[in-house]
Amino acid sequence: MKSISPARLLASTAAALLLCGAGTASAAPLADATVAFLMPDQSSTRYEEHDHPGFVAEMKKLCPSCKVLYQNADGDASRQQQQFNSVVSQGAKAIVLDPVDSTSAASLVKQAQSRGIKVIAYDRPIPSTPADFYVSFDNEAIGKSIATSLVEHLKAMKVATADDGLLEVNGSPTDAAAGLIKKGMHAGIGTGSYATLAEYDTPEWAPAKAQQWVAGQISRFQKKIVGVVAANDGTAGGAIAAFKAAGVDPVPPVTGNDATIAGLQLIIAGDQYNTISKPSEIVAAAAADVVAALLQGEAPKADQTLFGTPSKLFVPTLITAENLKAEIVDKMIDGKPIEPASVLCTGRYVEGCKKLGITP
Template identity: 35%
Template sequence: MRARSRYVAAALVAALMTMSAAACGGREETHEDGFTVGLLLPGRVLPRWEQFDKPLIEKRLKELCPRCRTAYANADNDPARQRQQMTSMITKGVRVLILDAADPKVLRSSIEEAHQAGVPVVAYDRLAEGPISGFVSFDGAQVGRLQAEYLLRAMGDRAHGGNVVMMNGDPTDRNAAWFKKGALSVLTGKVKIDRSYDTQGWSTENAHANMSAALAAQNPERIDGVLAVNDAVAAGVISAFKGAHVRTLPPVTGQDADLDAVRRIVKGEQYMTVYKPFRAEADAAAAMAVTLGRGGDPRKLATTVIDSPTTKHIPSVLLTPRAVTAGTIEQTLVKDGVYTLDRICTRQLQGLPPCPGSRAPVGSQARDRPASRNGGDVRSAPRP
């Protein structure tokens, strides 16, 4: 399987390099090369969209097609608004669209409209319904598996027979089901899923309300771990535990490597997050969009095919996510230039690994050990 992954990664890198070479050399560009790419992102609840995805996609589009322009719109988590934005872009003559659908079902008619207008659509980060021309994301099943595997590691001897609460994503988003399926493939048969909640809108507030309900229905001391689908949900989970005056937090997972989540990991309130290297995703989406805008075949860039409820064999690029704990922040997020230690390490975090002043040696197992907010280890020992 690892050999297969290396082959797929090598093939993707080679395809992207070929795409870059075609943009910068070969035939001389004409005015026909200068077209507009529409970029539609779903909201601002997750910081990544505005902080990482947007600028990275725009930068790579300009590198691959210097004469190309980008039209950008953010739906602010309103599918109706995104439909209007998409219609406006089609009317104004964009040649190709990169779309992260706020609601894949609602946006289906807009994608059909784009198809009828001859505007190909690249689904970005989450699979959309309708006649899309390509899909770029991370392997959602692997995201869920990573969260579950690391949660079991953090639970210690409670990883067999312990109680887990699952805080899933928005049920309207196919990614939420993808993540959940991957997590359950690891957790089933090992732990008891005490409760499972869907989080409307992926919002911190709804996650807080759901976790508060779980704490009201169950003795908090009997909750051995929480599989939180992303960092926004994890924030709501942790605030609910604090609001219930729980002194020792169980391990909590996350996803997206939000800066606040990374700080929670350093502090010991959140055990891990799943980092999805944004640059690789942005590069693949930009390459596919430029290929389609020039009338090329996206299958030349694809590493696999995916079926949606409406479309079969969609040319797709599925990238590999990475787990991040306190012990691997430097080797992942800092090394990739996502954050610097200066930005991560607030004054309150000084002395906690990996922040300057830490007494723990770099790479020590102690830095991967989950900790409660009061400085002790996360509950993992047998209970009386």
């Protein structure tokens, strides 16, 4: 029997709850509707490879006659404003919005709602103006999980704490989700006795900027750096590249988030310590379910309220080398592995895969 993640089961249950009671009369507003899916950047491959396809697939199940408009702002808030205006002019009845800038996105929410357009905040919340709904993984829990995992690892390795400490590489300062991850990271670091030597909010989540900052800290602190709490796999990759460029061997343990192919391969190679598996298809499908419910006049089922917005937050899964095979290669979503061994175990990662018992 193919295994299905608990989060996917939750998403399926949510779909049933969202759509129950929506009879043929209430289904009319959904038929032939135009909906928009606006993503923030391309610094992570997840939006093109997982979020967008996952949303489209679920919308096709719920409404074969609906039209999905997809745009990616590539980290530019002004471009996202233009894309937003474009989908409004094309008649979008609902907009799933993952904002480049969580603060400026408030005006987009107000603009849409004044026209009767439903706005679903996606992945990143919009704190100052409540959207109609918010769907995401629990970002604060993500930050705490990766940081606590690193602290426990350092304790187990009996790493000294007298003059040593951690670097903290946060996400974009314009991203409210990054702020939640940062809050969780602080809490996780606080579970141990390791000092934070320095921390940095990475503009646009750009790996190159994270690499540049970490390179400067290596020159400043040298061997005092015993670990790096990085907020996602992109910034983790930048940090690891900085250590390698500086000739640091071994690279101190580095956290991550998103379970990107690159991040998973760095774990396989032993260069990155952990990441977070949060299959984007899960939240994308849940967002489509919310769109369908709202357009049919239904109230989507929320499990909490965040920033005044009814919200559904899924539970993330921590990944290290110990459970990567079970949670990434062997675990199935819709009959497919989260990432197949044939994709992960290529080139220089083949030997690392063998050590973890992963075979293409």
